[in-house]
Amino acid sequence: MSEYLMQTYARQPVAFVRGEGAWLYDEHGEKYLDALAGVAVNGLGHAHPRLVRALCEQAGRLIHTSNLYRIPEQERLAQRLCQISGLERAFFCNSGAEANEAAIKIARLHGHNLGIESPAIVVMEQSFHGRTMATLSATGNRKVQAGFEPLVTGFVRVPFGDAEAVEKLAEHHKNIVAVLVEPYQGEGGVNIPERDYLAKLRAICDRNAWLLMLDEVQTGIGRTGKWFAFQHTDILPDVMNLAKGLGSGVPVGCCLARGVAATTFVPGKHGSTFGGGPLACTAALTTLQVMEEDALPAHAETLGAFIRADLAARLEGVSGVQDIRGQGLMIGIELDRPCGELVKQALAEKLLINVTHDSVVRLLPPLVLKREEAALLTEKLAGLIRAFLG
Numbered sequence: 274m275s276e277y278l279m280q281t282y283a284r285q286p287v288a289f290v291r292g293e294g295a296w297l298y299d300e301h302g303e304k305y306l307d308a309l310a311g312v313a314v315n316g317l318g319h320a321h322p323r324l325v326r327a328l329c330e331q332a333g334r335l336i337h338t339s340n341l342y343r344i345p346e347q348e349r350l351a352q353r354l355c356q357i358s359g360l361e362r363a364f365f366c367n368s369g370a371e372a373n374e375a376a377i378k379i380a381r382l383h384g385h386n387l388g389i390e391s392p393a394i395v396v397m398e399q400s401f402h403g404r405t406m407a408t409l410s411a412t413g414n415r416k417v418q419a420g421f422e423p424l425v426t427g428f429v430r431v432p433f434g435d436a437e438a439v440e441k442l443a444e445h446h447k448n449i450v451a452v453l454v455e456p457y458q459g460e461g462g463v464n465i466p467e468r469d470y471l472a473k474l475r476a477i478c479d480r481n482a483w484l485l486m487l488d489e490v491q492t493g494i495g496r497t498g499k500w501f502a503f504q505h506t507d508i509l510p511d512v513m514n515l516a517k518g519l520g521s522g523v524p525v526g527c528c529l530a531r532g533v534a535a536t537t538f539v540p541g542k543h544g545s546t547f548g549g550g551p552l553a554c555t556a557a558l559t560t561l562q563v564m565e566e567d568a569l570p571a572h573a574e575t576l577g578a579f580i581r582a583d584l585a586a587r588l589e590g591v592s593g594v595q596d597i598r599g600q601g602l603m604i605g606i607e608l609d610r611p612c613g614e615l616v617k618q619a620l621a622e623k624l625l626i627n628v629t630h631d632s633v634v635r636l637l638p639p640l641v642l643k644r645e646e647a648a649l650l651t652e653k654l655a656g657l658i659r660a661f662l663g
């Protein structure tokens with residue numbers, strides 16, 4: 274542990290020095306199966322040769338210029354993201370929180386353009402949108418907010434998965450301009466709403482002329498079995514935010530929009546020094562290209578279904594396992610008790626997992642995970658959970 278670091282993380286006592294595919298190697302040459310992928314970041318796994326080559330070549334040509342000039346890689350990435358999402362314009366930044374900040378600013382500016390002086394955004398309980406002041410205020414977790422008051426105002430909170438609660442707000446809150454929601458909640462415990470939830474939210478937003486803004490920072494880029502989680506439905510959002518998996522570990526965030534939301538920002542209203550630079554955009558373009566060529570979103574769908582079914586079989590009848598849920602390679606195993614200790618126990622077994630919302634074991638493996646590796650993962654994890662509950 275370094276006394277020169279601010280203590281923002283309770284870190285595991287291990288350091289990885291190299292990786293390959295779904296495997297990480299520590300300083301002593303020990304190998305670990307990575308079922309977390311840097312928290313849904315390393316979709317292509319570690320040291321993917323195509324990504325390494327593209328980054329080396331780009332670094333040798335150009336790393337940074339400025340958004341004061343045209344950036345061809347950024348223009349190509351924006352076009353590609355619009356093609357695969359059905360949205361119209363992109364703003365690039367460097368993280369998920371920043372992508373959500375852009376969306377929040379678009380919603381507020383749009384409200385002001387409509388003459389609404391104090392615009393409000395509907396957000397959900399148990400949501401997570403980031404650690405900046407506006408995004409932690411939008412987040413539905415007191416632990417994230419405590420100590421940082423006064424919070425940013427202008428958010429109205431309702432339970433996740435409850436479209437009627439959103440509908441009711443329309444009657445009393447004339448200043449609402451947008452709904453910000455994760456299609457499936459990640460940090461909040463891998464929460465999957467009813468199938469028609471997004472369609473209901475879409476209809477409510479249409480009736481009230483609100484923007485539907487999806488935080489797909491965790492669910493986007495193939496993780497749930499489609500490029501974007503909303504593509505499991507037939508709706509289109511007005512705004513969608515991406516980060517985590519987009520650059521395969523090179524920081525890049527993106528706020529995509531269509532319709533009025535795509536043209537709300539005009540010069541001077543928003544910006545980013547680093548956002549959409551040549552290196553980050555090359556990382557994202559290569560990520561999308563490899564994912565498409567290797568059909569990784571579809572692979573995530575089938576492999577995720579296999580993992581959930583195999584875990585359910587291996588843990589059948591084990592009391593203490595409340596639920597096994599997820600979509601694609603975003604998987605949660607809810608236990609009946611806090612289980613943070615499992616992270617340490619899995620590490621000792623050379624397996625990298627995560628626990629969120631106190632009692633939910635969360636798996637976010639790389640999309641390149643192979644079938645044999647998935648079987649090894651379920652075998653090890655089922656054993657660990659049995660021993661933990663036993």
Ligand SMILES: *Cc1c(COP(=O)(O)O)cnc(C)c1O
Nearest residue numbers: 368369370401402403459490491
């Ligand atoms: C991780 C996450 C964020 C925050 O992303 P950062 O890159 O850490 O700022 C926002 N929203 C969701 C849904 C996330 O999972």
